[in-house]
Amino acid sequence: MNIKSLLDNLLSLFYPKQCIVCKNILVEGEEFLCLHCLHKLPKTNHHLFPDNAASKNLIGKVIFKSVTAYLFYSKGGISQSIIAEIKYKGNRRFGSWLGAYLASDLKNSGFFNDIDLLVPIPLHKKKLRKRGFNQAEVIAQGISGITDIPIDTDNLRRSIANPTQTKKGSFERWLNTKNIFAVEGNNNFENRHLLLIDDVFTTGATIEAAIEVINKGCKNVQISVLTLALSC
Numbered sequence: 001m002n003i004k005s006l007l008d009n010l011l012s013l014f015y016p017k018q019c020i021v022c023k024n025i026l027v028e029g030e031e032f033l034c035l036h037c038l039h040k041l042p043k044t045n046h047h048l049f050p051d052n053a054a055s056k057n058l059i060g061k062v063i064f065k066s067v068t069a070y071l072f073y074s075k076g077g078i079s080q081s082i083i084a085e086i087k088y089k090g091n092r093r094f095g096s097w098l099g100a101y102l103a104s105d106l107k108n109s110g111f112f113n114d115i116d117l118l119v120p121i122p123l124h125k126k127k128l129r130k131r132g133f134n135q136a137e138v139i140a141q142g143i144s145g146i147t148d149i150p151i152d153t154d155n156l157r158r159s160i161a162n163p164t165q166t167k168k169g170s171f172e173r174w175l176n177t178k179n180i181f182a183v184e185g186n187n188n189f190e191n192r193h194l195l196l197i198d199d200v201f202t203t204g205a206t207i208e209a210a211i212e213v214i215n216k217g218c219k220n221v222q223i224s225v226l227t228l229a230l231s232c
């Protein structure tokens with residue numbers, strides 16, 4: 001046993017690590033989630049079905065290659081605890097770990113094979129300052145660690161901070177999200193296949209706005225989308 005694992009074991013005697021979802025004490029080999037919760041993750045397997053619930057929200061509105069949400073989101077479910085841990089409790093290590101976990105899971109299907117760049121959906125700088133980090137970027141870091149695909153955080157910018165969209169009608173949502181993004185230094189996106197990364201796919205309005213502005217500003221770009229969860 002090396003010194004680090006000896007210290008970890010000693011520390012866990014006093015501060016045992018708990019599963020983020022069920023709060024059971026984690027055993028050796030488990031990290032963040034117990035095996036039981038890991039096996040119960042509500043996976044969509046949407047990467048195998050291009051005509052899935054998320055992509056149906058965007059078809060006919062913008063041009064894209066594929067949309068995949070990794071988990072189903074339900075109130076009170078595993079995904080809600082997971083998202084809350086990353087987004088509101090600020091557990092960045094867990095966000096990155098989960099990004100790596102989902103990347104390992106999707107990698108064998110060839111999902112990442114022709115992706116050139118990971119592009120986390122940016123937060124407005126005010127929100128970024130308040131939260132201290134962008135949850136989409138943390139997830140992307142985990143994915144990049146497994147796939148070796150570089151992350152681009154310089155070329156897609158959120159120019160308008162939009163308020164919460166959950167209770168608005170579709171026309172108001174559209175008005176609300178129109179022009180919220182801008183592309184800068186578009187050469188980096190041209191002739192590339194981008195994978196936009198976000199935490200939750202809800203109405204698709206935010207993703208739609210990002211795809212629209214990239215397609216408009218960049219030549220010969222392909223866009224796919226991967227989110228941690230799907231709540232529509």
Ligand SMILES: [Zn+2]
Pocket residue numbers: 019020021022023024033034035036037038
């Ligand atoms: Zn658990």
